[in-house]
Amino acid sequence: MASVIDFTISLDISDILRSLGYTNAEKSSHETMHKIEEIENEFSNIFQCRSIYRIVDFSLKNNIELLTKTGCIESPRIISLSQKATRLLIGLVTLYNFDKTECDDLLYGYILHGIGTAAIGKAVDLLLNRVELETGLHTSLPFSPGYCDWDMTSGQEFILDSVDPSVINVNVVPQSFIMLPVHTISFVSLMGTEEMDGTPVIFVI
Numbered sequence: 001m002a003s004v005i006d007f008t009i010s011l012d013i014s015d016i017l018r019s020l021g022y023t024n025a026e027k028s029s030h031e032t033m034h035k036i037e038e039i040e041n042e043f044s045n046i047f048q049c050r051s052i053y054r055i056v057d058f059s060l061k062n063n064i065e066l067l068t069k070t071g072c073i074e075s076p077r078i079i080s081l082s083q084k085a086t087r088l089l090i091g092l093v094t095l096y097n098f099d100k101t102e103c104d105d106l107l108y109g110y111i112l113h114g115i116g117t118a119a120i121g122k123a124v125d126l127l128l129n130r131v132e133l134e135t136g137l138h139t140s141l142p143f144s145p146g147y148c149d150w151d152m153t154s155g156q157e158f159i160l161d162s163v164d165p166s167v168i169n170v171n172v173v174p175q176s177f178i179m180l181p182v183h184t185i186s187f188v189s190l191m192g193t194e195e196m197d198g199t200p201v202i203f204v205i
Contacts, residue, residue: 001054002052002053002054002164002167003053003054004051004084004167005050005127005130006050006053007046007048007049007050007051007123007126007127008046008047008049008159009047009049009095009126010046010047010050011045015118015122016036016111016114016118019115019117019118020032020110020111020114027160032107032148035107035108036111036191039077039108039111039112039115043115043128046120048095048096048098049093049096049097049119049120050096051092051093051127051168052163052164052165052167052168053090053127054089054090054091054162054163055088055089055090055165056068056069056070056087056161058082058085058087058088063079063155064076066078066079068162070161070162071157071158072158073150073155073158073188074154075143075151075155076149077143077149077150078143078150078188081190082190084190084192084194084196085140085190085191086137086139086191086192087191088188088191088195089131089139089190089191090163091127091159091187091188091189092159092163092170092179092187093120093123093184093185094115094168094170094184094185095181095183096120096169098116098181098183113182116182116183117129119183121185131191138192138193138195138196139189139190139191139196140189140190140191141189142187142188142189143187143188143189144186144187145158145159145177156172156186157185160172160177165179165184170184200204
């Protein structure tokens with residue numbers, strides 16, 4: 001059974017700068033900092049995220065496929081980490097009431113996307129932290145389809161067959177698997193009694 005959790009996210013300026021590629025405020029321009037503050041004030045630095053996730057058992061087939069009841073993952077990188085895992089978390093997280101379809105200001109649009117990326121990343125972290133507290137298991141950093149050796153198309157199919165995106169009002173474009181709202185992420189995280197090795201990186205669709 002899938003679980004749905006809502007999060008209210010507030011961001012530090014360092015979160016936003018990091019998502020924009022800056023190491024600190026001194027590296028960014030005055031105009032950029034002013035625009036960040038403007039957008040933060042517009043949203044009162046409160047961003048609403050909704051998640052759906054499922055924790056499932058898995059088995060390994062010939063150490064090349066990770067099998068669940070809804071499908072399989074073919075990724076040597078994920079398989080290598082799964083040796084320490086006992087379960088698999090499959091999730092979707094979306095940032096809603098945030099996307100703007102019309103934006104003529106390029107800097108505004110760039111920063112808006114960076115803020116959305118920072119918020120969705122923080123929501124995933126909060127979800128995994130919550131799951132760790134509830135289950136007593138460690139979680140790996142999240143893998144998204146398209147990262148490393150995990151095929152984008154088959155990965156998206158696997159996740160969308162496991163959790164229903166419509167439950168959290170996410171629409172999926174057929175064939176391309178692009179998810180709307182834009183700031184939506186699909187991912188898996190391995191779970192086990194030991195800490196997981198490796199540093200997978202989230203890839204936002």
